[in-house]
Amino acid sequence: xxxxxxxxxxxxxxxxxxxxxxxxxxxxxxxxxxxxxxxxxxxxxxxxxxxxxxxxxxxxxxxxxxxxxxxxxxxxxxxxxxxxxxxxxxxxxxxxxxxxxxxxxxxxxxxxxxxxxxxxxxxxxxxxxxxxxxxxxxxxxxxxxxxxxxxxxxxxxxxxxxxxxxxxxxxxxxxxxxxxxxxxxxxxxxxxxxxxxxxxxxxxxxxxxxxxxxxxxxxxxxxxxxxxxxxxxxxxxxxxxxxxxxxxxxxxxxxxxxxxxxxxxxxxxxxxxxxxxxxxxxxxxxxxxxxxxxxxxxxxxxxxxxxxxxxxxxxxxxxxxxxxxxxxxxxxxxxxxxxxxxxxxxxxxxxxxxxxxxxxxxxxxxxxxxxxxxxxxxxxxxxxxxxxxxxxxxxxxxxxxxxxxxxxxxxxxxxxxxxxxxxxxxxx
Amino acid sequence: xxxxxxxxxxxxxxxxxxxxxxxxxxxxxxxxxxxxxxxxxxxxxxxxxxxxxxxxxxxxxxxxxxxxxxxxxxxxxxxxxxxxxxxxxxxxxxxxxxxxxxxxxxxxxxxxxxxxxxxxxxxxxxxxxxxxxxxxxxxxxxxxxxxxxxxxxxxxxxxxxxxxxxxxxxxxxxxxxxxxxxxxxxxxxxxxxxxxxxxxxxxxxxxxxxxxxxxxxxxxxxxxxxxxxxxxxxxxxxxxxxxxxxxxxxxxxxxxxxxxxxxxxxxxxxxxxxxxxxxxxxxxxxxxxxxxx
Numbered sequence: 001x002x003x004x005x006x007x008x009x010x011x012x013x014x015x016x017x018x019x020x021x022x023x024x025x026x027x028x029x030x031x032x033x034x035x036x037x038x039x040x041x042x043x044x045x046x047x048x049x050x051x052x053x054x055x056x057x058x059x060x061x062x063x064x065x066x067x068x069x070x071x072x073x074x075x076x077x078x079x080x081x082x083x084x085x086x087x088x089x090x091x092x093x094x095x096x097x098x099x100x101x102x103x104x105x106x107x108x109x110x111x112x113x114x115x116x117x118x119x120x121x122x123x124x125x126x127x128x129x130x131x132x133x134x135x136x137x138x139x140x141x142x143x144x145x146x147x148x149x150x151x152x153x154x155x156x157x158x159x160x161x162x163x164x165x166x167x168x169x170x171x172x173x174x175x176x177x178x179x180x181x182x183x184x185x186x187x188x189x190x191x192x193x194x195x196x197x198x199x200x201x202x203x204x205x206x207x208x209x210x211x212x213x214x215x216x217x218x219x220x221x222x223x224x225x226x227x228x229x230x231x232x233x234x235x236x237x238x239x240x241x242x243x244x245x246x247x248x249x250x251x252x253x254x255x256x257x258x259x260x261x262x263x264x265x266x267x268x269x270x271x272x273x274x275x276x277x278x279x280x281x282x283x284x285x286x287x288x289x290x291x292x293x294x295x296x297x298x299x300x301x302x303x304x305x306x307x308x309x310x311x312x313x314x315x316x317x318x319x320x321x322x323x324x325x326x327x328x329x330x331x332x333x334x335x336x337x338x339x340x341x342x343x344x345x346x347x348x349x350x351x352x353x354x355x356x357x358x359x360x361x362x363x364x365x366x367x368x369x370x371x372x373x374x375x376x377x378x379x380x381x382x383x384x385x386x387x388x389x390x391x392x393x394x395x396x397x398x399x400x401x402x403x404x405x406x407x408x409x410x411x412x413x414x415x416x417x418x419x420x421x422x423x424x425x426x427x428x
Numbered sequence: 429x430x431x432x433x434x435x436x437x438x439x440x441x442x443x444x445x446x447x448x449x450x451x452x453x454x455x456x457x458x459x460x461x462x463x464x465x466x467x468x469x470x471x472x473x474x475x476x477x478x479x480x481x482x483x484x485x486x487x488x489x490x491x492x493x494x495x496x497x498x499x500x501x502x503x504x505x506x507x508x509x510x511x512x513x514x515x516x517x518x519x520x521x522x523x524x525x526x527x528x529x530x531x532x533x534x535x536x537x538x539x540x541x542x543x544x545x546x547x548x549x550x551x552x553x554x555x556x557x558x559x560x561x562x563x564x565x566x567x568x569x570x571x572x573x574x575x576x577x578x579x580x581x582x583x584x585x586x587x588x589x590x591x592x593x594x595x596x597x598x599x600x601x602x603x604x605x606x607x608x609x610x611x612x613x614x615x616x617x618x619x620x621x622x623x624x625x626x627x628x629x630x631x632x633x634x635x636x637x638x639x640x641x642x643x644x645x646x647x648x649x650x651x652x653x654x655x656x657x658x659x660x661x662x663x664x665x666x667x668x669x670x671x672x673x674x675x676x677x678x679x680x681x682x683x684x685x686x687x688x689x690x691x692x693x694x695x696x697x698x699x700x701x702x703x704x705x706x707x708x709x710x711x712x713x714x715x716x717x718x719x720x721x
Contacts, residue, residue, distance in 0.1 A: 027487075035495045036498070223498060224544055
């Protein structure tokens with residue numbers, strides 16, 4: 001057994017344009033989008049008939065019949081059917097976690113190359129039958145006599161026929177993610193203006209990235225859509241200021257403009273050992289050098305639901321002997337503008353850093369010009385499972401393209417359930 | 429050869445009405461009802477600028493088992509050309525009325541991948557009537573072009589049972605079936621009773637024989653029968669991942685699938701291509717034999 005740990009190369013990624021809920025992908029299932037995206041990656045890296053070490057992907061909103069979603073998608077691509085696959089799900093951290101899992105197996109010599117992917121549809125969402133009706137149907141299935149069956153059937157009530165749609169709510173608090181984020185925004189004293197400014201900047205940067213051709217080989221058209229449907233290149237502070245608050249009550253600061261919309265889409269990233277990359281030819285764009293997850297108790301300790309990345313990043317920095325300022329790119333997932341701003345304020349706050357993060361000194365501010373330089377989820381949209389792959393592929397390309405001596409990028413993704421997933425990408 | 433340029437896809441309801449009229453005894457003497465002439469007319473129908481509707485394609489993909497993508501399945505242009513097929517066969521100068529024809533074979537040549545957003549120019553004509561051991565056969569030929577590039581071709585062969593057949597002792601079809609005895613079953617498909625209605629509503633092929641047992645009984649079937657082109661498309665969906673862009677897909681339709689049914693899909697490599705078949709699961713009744721090359 002080889003006891004050395006080897007470096008993990010990011011060779012590149014692709015995604016389909018992200019669509020808004022019930023938009024052009026309304027008829028597309030998770031499997032359709034994942035298959036098309038994996039196949040686009042196969043084409044980009046000439047992986048036809050190739051047997052890869054593993055394909056790992058996941059979706060947050062998934063029907064139980066899609067238990068083997070990733071494997072079924074692989075069988076629909078031009079990859080060799082002997083390529084193993086499995087599903088993961090870690091809420092909005094799914095895509096990045098998939099990459100970490102692939103990377104760890106490559107680092108430990110268990111596989112040489114693999115694909116990390118993610119997908120989500122909010123249009124073709126799974127619908128569950130009413131929980132009471134489900135229990136009655138199971139009782140019916142267990143019934144042995146007709147009399148018993150009849151007894152079960154008479155318990156069915158008309159209101160039980162109404163199905164259950166998936167809800168964007170935390171099971172233990174009953175609050176939606178937006179309502180949780182609104183509490184964070186209030187606790188940290190965020191203004192409407194600073195949230196709208198971040199949203200505006202996200203749209204401008206993504207539009208500029210499209211105009212500069214940065215996304216030409218990252219985004220593959222799908223079902224007639226060529227750019228992210230949510231992108232508003234011509235939005236302004238005035239237009240954003242007109243939107244009514246949707247979370248945090250009438251005097252709340254969070255709107256549809258500074259929150260991500262429900263979206264549909266998929267992304268995929270190719271990771272490999274250096275040996276595999278050298279033999280096969282594609283240049284190494286970046287190395288995935290380290291990763292860290294964390295979780296907070298948003299139920300009893302009243303920590304903000306989306307604050308877990310603030311806990312993960314200090315651990316990552318300490319292990320790698322880095323300061324927060326040692327990065328040239330910061331990719332902080334814009335679930336809500338308020339999430340990004342709370343995270344940055346927390347890292348600057350001496351009390352928070354001392355009492356919550358147990359740090360002697362605050363991590364300090366970052367150079368905002370290095371934040372989400374090619375736009376973020378506010379502009380692109382956020383199909384939950386697909387965001388990690390979007391960010392990894394964009395950051396790896398930004399590092400590979402950069403000629404100004406950039407060396408390192410930080411990824412920080414918050415997720416439902418008080419989870420956070422973070423990672424470091426470094427230039428070769 | 430005379431070419432008739434159409435400005436829009438023909439009205440399917442009107443054509444099915446005309447096709448139905450040909451079943452009425454004596455109606456074929458009317459000038460607008462097919463069945464009057466003896467020879468296939470020297471006529472090509474052409475329709476340009478045919479778009480691929482993403483919603484219709486999505487419904488087609490679902491009912492046939494394809495993954496939804498930007499690529500158009502090789503069997504899809506058939507349903508775009510089908511109104512022209514019907515227009516040709518319901519033309520007053522066409523010798524054989526379309527209802528009651530049996531689709532016995534179909535060959536598609538796929539020159540390259542077609543994508544949503546491309547616009548097709550379709551040309552449809554029929555070849556001459558030939559004798560068949562069980563009647564008379566002819567083929568409808570279709571070509572699809574994008575700009576001037578030939579991207580897709582089809583030969584769809586139909587049989588008119590009885591009526592002056594039997595003369596050809598070595599008919600091109602019906603005598604020597606492909607050897608499919610050695611194929612291994614790889615999948616079982618449960619085909620629902622409403623499959624013909626579902627495929628019919630997507631494809632526009634609303635021939636009553638596919639829709640309901642009441643529509644099928646006058647033609648001697650106890651229940652509705654599956655569309656042959658659905659079965660062919662379902663086979664392609666089963667084979668599709670990993671196929672190169674250029675191929676021919678040739679099938680021979682054997683006994684109709686009486687719906688609902690449970691069938692087996694069989695396949696094996698053969699001469700650098702793939703031989704495949706569909707059989708009834710319990711009794712092994714042959715439904716379709718085919719080759720991908």
